[in-house]
Amino acid sequence: MNKTEMAEKLAKKADISKTKAAEIIDIIFSTKPGEGIIAVELDAGRKVNITGFGSFTTKSRSARTGRNPATGETITIPARKYVAFTPAKGLKDRVVE
Template sequence: MNKTELVKELAKHTDLSQAKAAEVVDALFDAEKGMIANQLRAGDKLVIPGFGSFFARKREEREARNPATGKTIKVPAKNYPVFKPGKTLKETCEK
C-alpha cells in the first residue's frame, strides 16, 4: 500500500474527505514536519500501545574502509530512526 492508497482507505473508514485524510497522514508521517519526526528529532519516544514504538538510536563514530581505495575513513556519529512493533501487532502478523 502506498501513500495514496492509505489516504483513500483512511477516507473510506472515517467521515473525512480525501483532502482531510491526506492532511492527517502528512501530519503524522511527513519526514520533515510530521509528528513522528518531531518526536524523534527531540529525542523523545512515541509509543502507540498495541501497535509499537518509534524512537531514535545513536550510532557512535566509527572507522570504515573505502572498498575502492582501501583507505580508512571516519564515519561521524548519527541518530537513526527505529520502529519496534508491539505485541498485538506481532500477534496479528502471525495469524
Template structure:
C-alpha cells in the first residue's frame, strides 16, 4: 500500500479525496514536526515513533574497500505496539 492507496481508503470515510489527502498530510506532518523537536509520538494499538542517536563509526566503501568515516546522526525509529504485532501474526 502506498500513500495514494491510503488516501483512497480514507476517502471512503470522508466526503472527498481532497479531504482525505489533507487529513493524511496533516497527520504525517504532525509526526514529522514532533520528531524534529525530539518528541515521541505514541499511537495506542499501533506503535511509537521516536528518534535515536546513531553514533559516528567507520565504514567501508564496498567497491574499493577504503575506510570511510560515517558521521553521527539522529534517525527516526518506529516501535510497533503489541496489538499491531499480534494482528500481523
C-alpha cells in the first residue's frame, strides 16, 4: 500500500475528502525537517507509542570496523542513530496467523 492508497482508504472510512486524508497522513508521517508528528518526536529523543499498533524509538549503533567488499580494505563504519519499530502484540499476532 502506498500513500495514495492509504489516503483513499482513510477518506472512505472517515467520510472525508481524499485531499484532507492525504493532509492528515502528511501531518503524521512527513519526514521533512520540523514536520511530521512521529519524526519530530523521534528527533527530540522521545518514544512514539501507538496503542494496539506498536512503538517507534531511536536506537544507536556504535562505531565499528568493517571491510570494503570490493577491495578488502578495512574501514571504520561511524556510529549512527536509527529508527526502530516494535509491533504491538495484537498486530504481531494478527500478522503471524
